[in-house]
Amino acid sequence: xxxxxxxxxxxxxxxxxxxxxxxxxxxxxxxxxxxxxxxxxxxxxxxxxxxxxxxxxxxxxxxxxxxxxxxxxxxxxxxxxxxxxxxxxxxxxxxxxxxxxxxxxxxxxxxxxxxxxxxxxxxxxxxxxxxxxxxxxxxxxxxxxxxxxxxxxxxxxxxxxxxxxxxxxxxxxxxxxxxxxxxxxxxxxxxxxxxxxxxxxxxxxxxxxxxxxxxxxxxxxxxxxxxxxxxxxxxxxxxxxxxxxxxxxxxxxxxxxxxxxxxxxxxxxxxxxxxxxxxxxxxxxxxxxxxxxxxxxxxxxxxxxxxxxxxxxxxxxxxxxxxxxxxxxxxxxxxxxxxxxxxxxxxxxxxxxxxxxxxxxxxxxxxxxxxxxxxxxxxxxxxxxxxxxxxxxxxxxxxxxx
Amino acid sequence: xxxxxxxxxxxxxxxxxxxxxxxxxxxxxxxxxxxxxxxxxxxxxxxxxxxxxxxxxxxxxxxxxxxxxxxxxxxxxxxxxxxxxxxxxxxxxxxxxxxxxxxxxxxxxxxxxxxxxxxxxxxxxxxxxxxxxxxxxxxxxxxxxxxxxxxxxxxxxxxxxxxxxxxxxxxxxxxxxxxxxxxxxxxxxxxxxxxxxxxxxxxxxxxxxxxxxxxxxxxxxxxxxxxxxxxxxxxxxxxxxxxxxxxxxxxxxxxxxxxxxxxxxxxxxxxxxxxxxxxxxxxxxxxxxxxxxxxxxxxxxxxxxxxxxxxxxxxxxxxxxxxxxxxxxxxxxxxxxxxxxxxxxxxxxxxxxxxxxxxxxxxxxxxxxxxxxxxxxxxxxxxxxxxxxxxxxxxxxxxxxx
Numbered sequence: 196x197x198x199x200x201x202x203x204x205x206x207x208x209x210x211x212x213x214x215x216x217x218x219x220x221x222x223x224x225x226x227x228x229x230x231x232x233x234x235x236x237x238x239x240x241x242x243x244x245x246x247x248x249x250x251x252x253x254x255x256x257x258x259x260x261x262x263x264x265x266x267x268x269x270x271x272x273x274x275x276x277x278x279x280x281x282x283x284x285x286x287x288x289x290x291x292x293x294x295x296x297x298x299x300x301x302x303x304x305x306x307x308x309x310x311x312x313x314x315x316x317x318x319x320x321x322x323x324x325x326x327x328x329x330x331x332x333x334x335x336x337x338x339x340x341x342x343x344x345x346x347x348x349x350x351x352x353x354x355x356x357x358x359x360x361x362x363x364x365x366x367x368x369x370x371x372x373x374x375x376x377x378x379x380x381x382x383x384x385x386x387x388x389x390x391x392x393x394x395x396x397x398x399x400x401x402x403x404x405x406x407x408x409x410x411x412x413x414x415x416x417x418x419x420x421x422x423x424x425x426x427x428x429x430x431x432x433x434x435x436x437x438x439x440x441x442x443x444x445x446x447x448x449x450x451x452x453x454x455x456x457x458x459x460x461x462x463x464x465x466x467x468x469x470x471x472x473x474x475x476x477x478x479x480x481x482x483x484x485x486x487x488x489x490x491x492x493x494x495x496x497x498x499x500x501x502x503x504x505x506x507x508x509x510x511x512x513x514x515x516x517x518x519x520x521x522x523x524x525x526x527x528x529x530x531x532x533x534x535x536x537x538x539x540x541x542x543x544x545x546x547x548x549x550x551x552x553x554x555x556x557x558x559x560x561x562x563x564x565x566x567x568x569x570x571x572x573x574x575x576x577x578x579x580x581x582x583x584x585x586x587x588x589x590x591x592x593x594x595x596x597x
Numbered sequence: 598x599x600x601x602x603x604x605x606x607x608x609x610x611x612x613x614x615x616x617x618x619x620x621x622x623x624x625x626x627x628x629x630x631x632x633x634x635x636x637x638x639x640x641x642x643x644x645x646x647x648x649x650x651x652x653x654x655x656x657x658x659x660x661x662x663x664x665x666x667x668x669x670x671x672x673x674x675x676x677x678x679x680x681x682x683x684x685x686x687x688x689x690x691x692x693x694x695x696x697x698x699x700x701x702x703x704x705x706x707x708x709x710x711x712x713x714x715x716x717x718x719x720x721x722x723x724x725x726x727x728x729x730x731x732x733x734x735x736x737x738x739x740x741x742x743x744x745x746x747x748x749x750x751x752x753x754x755x756x757x758x759x760x761x762x763x764x765x766x767x768x769x770x771x772x773x774x775x776x777x778x779x780x781x782x783x784x785x786x787x788x789x790x791x792x793x794x795x796x797x798x799x800x801x802x803x804x805x806x807x808x809x810x811x812x813x814x815x816x817x818x819x820x821x822x823x824x825x826x827x828x829x830x831x832x833x834x835x836x837x838x839x840x841x842x843x844x845x846x847x848x849x850x851x852x853x854x855x856x857x858x859x860x861x862x863x864x865x866x867x868x869x870x871x872x873x874x875x876x877x878x879x880x881x882x883x884x885x886x887x888x889x890x891x892x893x894x895x896x897x898x899x900x901x902x903x904x905x906x907x908x909x910x911x912x913x914x915x916x917x918x919x920x921x922x923x924x925x926x927x928x929x930x931x932x933x934x935x936x937x938x939x940x941x942x943x944x945x946x947x948x949x950x951x952x953x954x955x956x957x958x959x960x961x962x963x964x965x966x967x968x969x970x971x972x973x974x975x976x977x978x979x980x981x982x983x984x985x986x987x988x989x990x991x992x993x994x995x996x997x998x999x
Contacts, residue, residue: 230814350973362809363806392772420629428683571765
């Protein structure tokens with residue numbers, strides 16, 4: 196292994212990631228548990244919605260012409276021919292000149308009627324109804340197929356399902372929804388300095404914070420994390436755990452390896468079992484990232500610092516997840532903000548700076564690398580492109596929210 | 598039942614909801630699956646983090662004074678006394694005047710050293726190391742407890758756990774995390790016009806879209822929805838399903854009931870089995886909402902239109918969930934935006950208008966009530982207070998995102 200990394204631009208690393216990304220896999224799940232999942236196919240309405248001319252209020256179905264000029268002082272007097280029941284079309288009830296019918300919200304507009312007067316503007320007088328407001332043609336009626344037309348595409352593939360989408364999918368008859376299967380992502384923690392969360396670290400030891408952080412990120416992003424625990428920095432241990440994890444996962448992340456020796460071990464094992472495609476990216480933090488492939492499966496070596504690992508998850512691993520999920524656009528949330536102060540940066544590498552957001556203003560949180568507390572005190576990251584020497588105060592940027 | 602509702606202001610309805618809200622219940626869950634959950638207790642660091650003075654780079658531990666004036670032309674020559682191993686404190690290695698020791702990222706700073714020179718600024722020459730850059734005292738060292746101090750509160754209760762939080766919780770020794778138990782919310786669909794999603798609606802019938810939409814919203818908001826299917830508008834059916842659902846749930850939502858008869862039935866059954874606290878809220882859409890309580894459990898009658906039901910979920914039910922989850926601030930996402938056009942509103946009721954967001958500008962989506970398509974074409978809701986006659990073009994509002 197050479198002493199210095201042969202770093203490549205972020206765009207090139209992302210292109211590599213996309214090139215080795217497995218295709219999305221489709222599965223069917225019940226609509227009521229589909230929220231947050233990614234549609235794997237387009238969905239069309241299997242019926243007209245609504246399937247009939249429908250009242251949107253409680254009131255009286257009328258012929259609009261019969262109510263012309265009606266008001267509080269001179270109400271229109273209409274003979275009530277019956278009450279529309281919910282859930283069925285009542286052929287016996289129709290509305291002719293001078294008549295009306297009671298209709299509940301959601302009821303089928305009876306033959307002959309072309310508008311509905313809200314009950315608030317009417318008064319009952321046995322079989323006669325006093326209508327105190329003129330109705331216009333079509334008023335308070337939702338027409339057949341006005342919402343969605345049978346056979347028309349309602350959603351395209353690649354969309355993340357919102358609660359309202361779930362409602363519309365149900366309305367379209369999609370009891371089972373085609374979604375992208377959640378990628379299974381293995382997390383292997385490496386490093387002789389790591390101890391499990393349940394232990395009190397001794398001198399020189401640290402708890403494995405990255406595994407929980409990465410698992411949480413993956414869960415939030417719609418994947419299934421699979422934790423393989425901590426292994427020692429020994430070649431046999433690396434090979435054994437990878438041999439176990441690879442058949443069980445779609446992607447494997449090796450987390451830890453903060454020292455150069457550990458990173459070299461990670462790269463050497465990936466090279467021996469498959470191929471190393473990238474070792475070193477022009478990104479800060481996160482330079483010593485490794486991208487490889489074993490048995491057609493992407494394998495990443497993430498940097499050991501939690502803050503660096505997190506940036507690499509967002510900037511480098513996320514495009515892989517986006518692709519495996521078949522997303523039409525990334526679901527990483529962002530927000531525009533104005534930079535509060537000048538942020539210098541080194542040209543030639545893409546830099547990610549933690550920022551706090553307040554009323555649309557982003558203030559950078561400077562601090563030593565390797566600190567966890569700036570991760571939880573910040574609201575997101577702002578990116579400084581490799582070609583820039585920094586961001587100027589007052590410029591507007593996109594903040595990647597967390 | 599009276600023909601007109603006795604509507605109360607939104608604030609009063611919310612106060613009622615909060616008054617009848619069950620207390621949060623705490624449970625312990627593994628840190629690696631804690632993302633998105635709400636902390637139910639404060640968390641303190643059980644050790645100093647880091648627990649020792651730690652290198653943040655690969656390099657040589659030195660006495661800063663020994664490198665004063667060092668540069669490419671005149672490097673400092675230091676005798677290397679050994680290599681620090683990861684994961685333990687090596688008492689045999691110390692750094693005295695004129696000496697240094699190799700230290701990996703994350704290694705323990707050896708006795709006598711006070712700074713670290715990155716390997717990039719050094720050159721090996723057997724036992725001698727050429728240091729080509731002066732180091733300042735403390736450089737590249739993360740001091741013991743610099744990140745978190747033992748016994749100090751790291752998180753307060755009521756916070757939603759982010760991926761980074763999960764990492765910090767792990768670092769603090771929190772293998773089991775105290776979180777609010779997910780409220781179990783029953784969903785009962787009512788209405789003679791409703792058919793299951795699997796059926797093709799006949800004349801006058803509609804599919805039950807609300808149950809899937811509400812279940813999805815509750816899931817997204819950190820609750821467990823429990824679906825009880827569709828019941829007919831008959832008193833016995835209402836009573837039987839409520840008798841079954843109440844012991845199994847923390848809250849019950851009756852969804853549907855778009856017609857006045859159905860709403861009256863809902864209110865009558867709640868009154869018979871418990872008490873109706875609110876029937877009618879000065880909110881649009883969503884006026885005919887019912888809030889009640891049976892056997893100490895909150896029971897809601899939601900309006901039948903999906904769009905109205907959704908507004909009531911956000912404006913009226915959400916404060917209950919916030920409280921049951923013990924949230925210190927709502928997790929409903931919002932974003933500031935400028936209103937694109939004047940939006941008129943009726944004074945005396947709080948109005949929720951669907952808007953599209955583009956580059957910080959919110960454009961209202963007008964349309965007939967009862968349409969589903971405006972729900973999926975919009976990005977969120979903007980609220981017009983009851984005291985206002987509308988929103989003026991150019992004014993800045995908070996948009997409730999979905």
